[in-house]
Amino acid sequence: MPLFDLPLERLREYRPERDEPADFDDFWARTLAEAAALDLAPVFTPYEIPLPAVEVFDVSFAGWDGHRINGWFVVPKADGPVPCVVQYIGYSGGRGFPHDHLAWPAAGYAVLVVDTRGQGGANINAPGATADPHGGGSPQAPGMMTRGILAPEDYYYRRVFTDAVRAVDVAAAHPAVDGGRIVVSGGSQGGGIAQAVAALRGEVRAALVDVPFLTHFRRAVEITGRDPYQEIVRFLATQRGSADQVFRTLSYFDGLNFAARGRVPALYSVALMDDVCPPSTVFAAYNHWQGPKEIAVWPWNNHEGGGGFQKEEQFRYLHKLLSDR
Amino acid sequence: MPLFDLPLERLREYRPERDEPADFDDFWARTLAEAAALDLAPVFTPYEIPLPAVEVFDVSFAGWDGHRINGWFVVPKADGPVPCVVQYIGYSGGRGFPHDHLAWPAAGYAVLVVDTRGQGGANINAPGATADPHGGGSPQAPGMMTRGILAPEDYYYRRVFTDAVRAVDVAAAHPAVDGGRIVVSGGSQGGGIAQAVAALRGEVRAALVDVPFLTHFRRAVEITGRDPYQEIVRFLATQRGSADQVFRTLSYFDGLNFAARGRVPALYSVALMDDVCPPSTVFAAYNHWQGPKEIAVWPWNNHEGGGGFQKEEQFRYLHKLLSDR
Amino acid sequence: MPLFDLPLERLREYRPERDEPADFDDFWARTLAEAAALDLAPVFTPYEIPLPAVEVFDVSFAGWDGHRINGWFVVPKADGPVPCVVQYIGYSGGRGFPHDHLAWPAAGYAVLVVDTRGQGGANINAPGATADPHGGGSPQAPGMMTRGILAPEDYYYRRVFTDAVRAVDVAAAHPAVDGGRIVVSGGSQGGGIAQAVAALRGEVRAALVDVPFLTHFRRAVEITGRDPYQEIVRFLATQRGSADQVFRTLSYFDGLNFAARGRVPALYSVALMDDVCPPSTVFAAYNHWQGPKEIAVWPWNNHEGGGGFQKEEQFRYLHKLLSDR
Amino acid sequence: MPLFDLPLERLREYRPERDEPADFDDFWARTLAEAAALDLAPVFTPYEIPLPAVEVFDVSFAGWDGHRINGWFVVPKADGPVPCVVQYIGYSGGRGFPHDHLAWPAAGYAVLVVDTRGQGGANINAPGATADPHGGGSPQAPGMMTRGILAPEDYYYRRVFTDAVRAVDVAAAHPAVDGGRIVVSGGSQGGGIAQAVAALRGEVRAALVDVPFLTHFRRAVEITGRDPYQEIVRFLATQRGSADQVFRTLSYFDGLNFAARGRVPALYSVALMDDVCPPSTVFAAYNHWQGPKEIAVWPWNNHEGGGGFQKEEQFRYLHKLLSDR
């Protein structure tokens, strides 16, 4: 992959105008309030697997409109409450297997891995277990990007972000968790979700945002030819005349607008050869972020971003951050 | 594309055992009865387009669970009721444009083109206008093949086939249509739908079934590596342990079981180099069909089947059939 | 497909210098005069197909050097002469089937669909029926772009454009046609041909030019990596030293030079993500067009351009234009 | 490439029925007689290139219908007449450069490299210089395989084989050549041509036939999905109903029918993983060959066949054969 986006020195200063609807905060306040009116109804079912170092639970809770959202909750055997990482997942994937999520417990944290509704049906490495019972209000491109995209109320990610915010509540309410030390985390779609949740739930302690997707849609769809952003282009190419409506919807979900509301400590990462989530879209959000922030730049990588190296950065970052408090 | 399936002489005799659930007829009787309890509520809105030879209507009606299904109704200017072709659509497509559907009117028939719910969101040649508001009961592979595949009640095609049967009612009820001369028609997915509707609505006058999809699933997923049958394989590869449940669901929707109930005249077509809907899956259905039948064999074609040649066959076939009655 | 060409605001003003040979007009005058010396010898053979709303004729006429050119002529049953659309075809395709061309008749126009000589031999959706008995004067790249490209007299499109001009005469001479209301139309290659014919036969009433090919060759071969423009690049890469000769030939066929002679009303379309016929090549011609003109810009589309939406635009455009006269 | 055709032990015995038209010999006698009525008119133009070991001539002669066919004639500086290899070329290629053809001269032979008319326009390694002024009698698939395929008289390879036979005459007439020691040679298309010429000009001393194309068409188009055989399939898929006519034409050009008339010594080669010219089509011809014969089997190769190894085999084979006489 050659370099194709802005050079690094311009990326560091790239802070574009945001397209923010006047009722952005109202929209989310209303959405979350409606959700809050429903009982969270978390269920933690012990999962039988011979992994004595941890306790594993098959979790479900009531997400948007009460739909059941599934996840894994893995907690190290400890004497008292531990901090918890709420982990969101990259596009197409599901929660996978409990043994995929042993790093945070080994580091001393509980981890709550949250399914992205409807996803994980065809990802051999990360099966999911959660339906999206709401099919959307228009035809859609295959994939999830355009499900319900003609209205913010109906857009798929309204349900996903609501589920994700409530997952923080699920984590916070568990007796093994220290509710004051919840961290949201994810890469790609998971990074976009974590970024949004950190803005919507300012109480979280930190956000780990890797190569975030769902961010700076307008530029993304114009400069990359790859999925999943191209799902939107295929929809626009077919459902002509819908562009204004589509971009209006997306403005309620754009990571730029969440980043501008992010006030907690954040560790970002970006890859300069990433043509799935181009570096300018990531820096655009990072440069709008309001809280204390750091960004790891991976100059030779595509969308894999920092991979395991970034994970080690995160262990060290949280270790320092949570020890310091 | 080389030849890859059985040789033609064996195809002509290929009539495999069917896997039919005991309550197949009950399931469909119940499904259609539930639907019938809802008002059809058809709306025919005149569509402004300078095509003086025909009248064009933007149609909608209440499909499964009352969801609004859209279509085009194009009718030649005539002195009395005309026969009507109800046209179903190939996978991923939507109803397209009225001017795409002028052949049947030029031949003297009304045509009702029926959206396939949720499809047509990313097909630049055939945009659709109909949502599938039901999202299914499990995660899914991108596309529609596995939406709700873990239970027959919840499977996507239960809704689609119900919509399709009700479209016949919509056509029959229109004053410009001679309700005794309704023909169902389609290619690929549309052929699978037409095949099912002809079995479920024995009152239709004929079925035109081209290179049908949704037929002989078990063999199809084992011998072709192409989509959309592979959507099912990707789901099975991910959602392991679900195969029995998946194939049980599919047995309620398998074209083989509808073909065995088909008693109206049918004109099939099949292509011997078709690796999307392999010829053995088509002949399997054709050889089970109970009514008067003919099949056009296209030896050098892939999934395009007979294309425009087949369409001319259909004009002639219907012309003869409907004149004879 | 990402955006890759000039931004829209610059496209609107992009009007490059043209490379026009001094004897451009002479060349075409001479070519058409030679052709005019041959009897047009049109033959209209009724085609048996049960489409009672129209009359269908299998047409042939003497094109360049008297070679027989085939087409379909489809005319609505009407009381007097009707306007006629002469339709040219996209690269690789042939005239297809009569039932593919029922939209203009339904709109009240006759339509003459003209084969592009030698094409349509391997396009499953649009078979052709016309040979190009002249093989050209040099080796060629597979495809038609470089057949005879070393001399304007010998170039394939000299024959094609001549055939196309004469098709207008064929239409005009038919008793069912109102010769004062002939419109030329086409997309891609067909758009390039229509553009040329409108310049060469100023008597036509209008031109419908969609995402035209054969236009601004010099830029096209440098900015797109896709066929068919790349056929020329492969020839240049092989037949080195021929570039001056090749571009000299092309200057007699370049849509820019025809556009600069276009004086009839024209409706263009262009797609901003079109990497087959890049938008700057289309705007270059449009900005040179001399007559009354409009252009539909499709921002999210590739070479499919406006598709059926554009077709609806054309119905409305002609309806208005031809009613107004 | 995995093995995909018959196992070697069955290949060695594979000698299928041939489909031979009754007037096969008449057809070719008539064709060659008509050609013989035209003056061969060879022109040998010295080519300036500092290669002192050889003399290089840019050759042309009158091929089918008098069309000028080009080639290179490279002859070692020698005291008397030398044997000559007439070399035919693989599909898409042209005669290339004189310095590509120095191996036979270094081995003591003159070499006449014969352009395949119309080819070599887009093969960067082997440009050609010869037109096919005859464009054929029907539309064609891109490439040369279907040019004029609806009638034997009009088929492209009638012209090519005639050119190729006359090239032997050109070689034989040159004073530097010993006309009793002319060998025909080629790989792929060139092998198919050499095979035909050896049957049509029984006076040649030997044939070197590598992985021959144009042989056992019927089986080839059914078992391989690759070009150029697939050009025929695409034509059949489009020009439906033409199959009988197409296979009748091909029967006049099928290597099986030439092989059955081959009486001179022949050295064949075949590759067991060749999915361009499948091994069964090669063995089918080899097993029909009537003269003394040997075949080199390359078990792990695709269409590259024996490559340079086979060339060394040929040096040794001819060295022995021509020394022995």
Place this chain on the structure above:
Amino acid sequence: MPLFDLPLERLREYRPERDEPADFDDFWARTLAEAAALDLAPVFTPYEIPLPAVEVFDVSFAGWDGHRINGWFVVPKADGPVPCVVQYIGYSGGRGFPHDHLAWPAAGYAVLVVDTRGQGGANINAPGATADPHGGGSPQAPGMMTRGILAPEDYYYRRVFTDAVRAVDVAAAHPAVDGGRIVVSGGSQGGGIAQAVAALRGEVRAALVDVPFLTHFRRAVEITGRDPYQEIVRFLATQRGSADQVFRTLSYFDGLNFAARGRVPALYSVALMDDVCPPSTVFAAYNHWQGPKEIAVWPWNNHEGGGGFQKEEQFRYLHKLLSDR
């Protein structure tokens, strides 16, 4: 991926003849004895990473010819010696990161992850850290499959298997490990290595062999067109005449010959749509295995095999096996 290999019922009985050199056991005895003469020289360097549940060591030891082999050793904090899983790695990958290997420690085992020399240089998810200082005795195809393939003494996998056997010694010698409960494990290339080590080090307690590579070479190279087996085919296609020598070399490394010497309990897995390591090659080894054995069959999967599901099987299998002893 369609099914392409033998049907399951035949796979269960497929036990082909093996091609075993007479001195197979001598070769390996000599190879391992030479290696044993060198000091193992293990170095365990604590690795600083805030993962308090485990101890992490960056390991190196002297492999074949004393070359330094690197790995990770991760051990749960425990009161006494624990069993240890020695983990080998799939083709192209390296040891990755310590946090990738926390599942076995969470299950109560130490894990020693062993680099495959020379690999891991371009696998973004699993970087390696170990060179192969021996470059081989002939040119090679890119990749590792043909490095030194012309002689068993020189073949790459002689070094790899020797490293792998010695890794068991490294594990056994560590004070935290119960040397009587060492299990070898791996998938694909790692499965092939584990299979070999279990035969060569009969003292290991069990082998976990997933979709093993390096097994039944002769059939594999003939039925699959995918890498890495195709590296061998490309070599054979180029280095002609070397096939006997190559297959002789491979006979010393073929999993079939190791399986026939496998006497410890083994848990295999196989995927029926695996076209990288075709199921017949896996069953061939499994059916030759001499010890107690089980095999998990994944009917809908390609080379991902059982994925995380298989991992859970392994937790349960070892839990039972090691508790039972």
Place this chain on the structure above:
Amino acid sequence: MPLFDLPLERLREYRPERDEPADFDDFWARTLAEAAALDLAPVFTPYEIPLPAVEVFDVSFAGWDGHRINGWFVVPKADGPVPCVVQYIGYSGGRGFPHDHLAWPAAGYAVLVVDTRGQGGANINAPGATADPHGGGSPQAPGMMTRGILAPEDYYYRRVFTDAVRAVDVAAAHPAVDGGRIVVSGGSQGGGIAQAVAALRGEVRAALVDVPFLTHFRRAVEITGRDPYQEIVRFLATQRGSADQVFRTLSYFDGLNFAARGRVPALYSVALMDDVCPPSTVFAAYNHWQGPKEIAVWPWNNHEGGGGFQKEEQFRYLHKLLSDR
């Protein structure tokens, strides 16, 4: 391929800063001195092949560290010493066959074709015969670009360039060669090698450098997405943190630094659509070259560059140059 690099007028002036290590000359002096301490030990074994115009020798000599390097030496039968072209080979290829190298002998030169160690194992057209017994000091990406890339002393091309310099000595020492008229030559990798050797062995008479690889690494890896430059990117993406070390190593091998030391006459070639060795990287070197120089610009070609046309240029160039002296 569209144009993608700088426009020609800027290319002609593009002369970037070079990144040259202070001890560049020392490094190479030391390397070559160490090599010179080893006996060259050339062996010329006559090769039996019936090519009477030339003498063919299978050559080997002691390259870096005494490793045996193989090649072909082909010499025309002549009365006295002849000039000699030392030919280096493109990436992945080996020396091929003697009959591939008859052009220089036909032109009156001896030719020494030098294997590139380790390459030619999987190039069906150009098998090699030379091992690289040194495997490098770190894991590597498949291919040769990153073998030993972490240290200049250990880098693969240190061995290759040393072999290449010594090949000049081998040629010069042969009695059939006029040691004062040795020319180095090659395309792509071979061009990079020739460029380096011309700088390191200022005694050569000229350099023929076609579309050179291994030149201006820093820019190349950023602007092209194709192999082999991308081998380096994949390594950097995996072995993170190694970039400084990698680029330091490469600075000892970068064609820019050799070009700046080139003082002999040089004939370069460059292709403007070359996305393997982008034109700016070639012009960068050419513009740094110190000696008399010419460059052939191929505007429409990709990495095939000038092909046979360039070869003819070279015959003429050397003919003039060597006659003039």
